[in-house]
Amino acid sequence: MSTENKDRLALRMKPDTKRKIDQWYKAAGCGSRNQFVERAVNFYVDHLAVQDDSGTLPRAVLSSLDGRLGMFEDRLSSLIYKHAVELDMVMGILADSYELTEEDLRRRRTESVQNVKGTNGRLSFEEKIRRPDDGMEDEWPG
Numbered sequence: 001m002s003t004e005n006k007d008r009l010a011l012r013m014k015p016d017t018k019r020k021i022d023q024w025y026k027a028a029g030c031g032s033r034n035q036f037v038e039r040a041v042n043f044y045v046d047h048l049a050v051q052d053d054s055g056t057l058p059r060a061v062l063s064s065l066d067g068r069l070g071m072f073e074d075r076l077s078s079l080i081y082k083h084a085v086e087l088d089m090v091m092g093i094l095a096d097s098y099e100l101t102e103e104d105l106r107r108r109r110t111e112s113v114q115n116v117k118g119t120n121g122r123l124s125f126e127e128k129i130r131r132p133d134d135g136m137e138d139e140w141p142g
Contacts, residue, residue, distance in 0.1 A: 011037075021033050021036055021037065024036065
């Protein structure tokens with residue numbers, strides 16, 4: 001191993017630290033104690049750099065998460081679009097079938113907002129059909 005491109009560094013350490021180096025440098029695949037210490041210092045510096053990077057994740061993990069989130073976003077957008085199309089169809093059918101007044105629409109919107117809040121968005125068409133239409137004072141079954 002050539003030492004011409006390396007700087008000499010005087011290092012003092014506790015006997016226990018020297019014993020650990022002697023015990024582990026060959027097991028780590030290092031040809032010398034110097035190589036082991038250099039690898040250990042580089043590893044620790046890289047560790048500090050990752051922690052000092054404003055709490056961000058390593059680039060490989062961040063890239064993987066971005067990819068997964070992008071796929072999730074695309075799938076969710078597609079499902080929301082399909083849901084909006086189906087909802088528009090239902091609203092169009094109802095609007096064509098019934099002549100509702102502005103007051104009917106306001107009352108229905110108020111009731112619907114309460115239903116969604118009361119069920120945390122877990123609405124069931126079957127429950128809506130089974131429920132007697134006694135007005136808004138009845139609690140939505142959840």
